[in-house]
Amino acid sequence: MLGSLQTYLPQTEGYLAYWQLIVAAAAFFNSAQNFTTLSLTRRIYNVKPANVTALQARTFAIWTLTSGIVRAYAAYNIHNKTIYDIAMFTYLIAFGHFSSEWFIFRTASFNAALLSPVVVSTASLVWMFTQYSFYVKA
Numbered sequence: 001m002l003g004s005l006q007t008y009l010p011q012t013e014g015y016l017a018y019w020q021l022i023v024a025a026a027a028f029f030n031s032a033q034n035f036t037t038l039s040l041t042r043r044i045y046n047v048k049p050a051n052v053t054a055l056q057a058r059t060f061a062i063w064t065l066t067s068g069i070v071r072a073y074a075a076y077n078i079h080n081k082t083i084y085d086i087a088m089f090t091y092l093i094a095f096g097h098f099s100s101e102w103f104i105f106r107t108a109s110f111n112a113a114l115l116s117p118v119v120v121s122t123a124s125l126v127w128m129f130t131q132y133s134f135y136v137k138a
Helices: 002-006 016-036 039-044 054-076 081-103 112-130
Strands: none
Touching: 016 039, 016 054, 016 112, 039 054, 039 112, 054 081, 081 112
16 A cells, blocks of 8 residues: 555655645645634634634635645655745745734734744745755756
8 A cells, every 4th residue: 555655755855845745735634624613723823813703714724725735736846946946935924924923913822833833834944945955956
């Protein structure tokens, strides 16, 4: 079974492409949950959970779905400079969004729900930046 599954995974050296695929899968789950419930999103924006409306959650779902698609595409096209750069920007945007909600807009406080996207975006940015020349042959 694992052998047949491997044919669908990215065919590249290193682990960054697999990471992109894992994060994309998490984004797809997050999008689905934002379409169905507000409870998990309200954990992130826990200081002002009333601001998490059905409309805001659906908008967040579409933004997350778009990021997930870009990251999944990057997993299979990890050597393409344009795709790599765009994927990096999705993490920068995510980091900027969650950081601003914590530090500027004060809708989120430091908790596990906020920590997860901040850690993923930061770690992904650092990993992609430090491994740029390994994956992108300009």
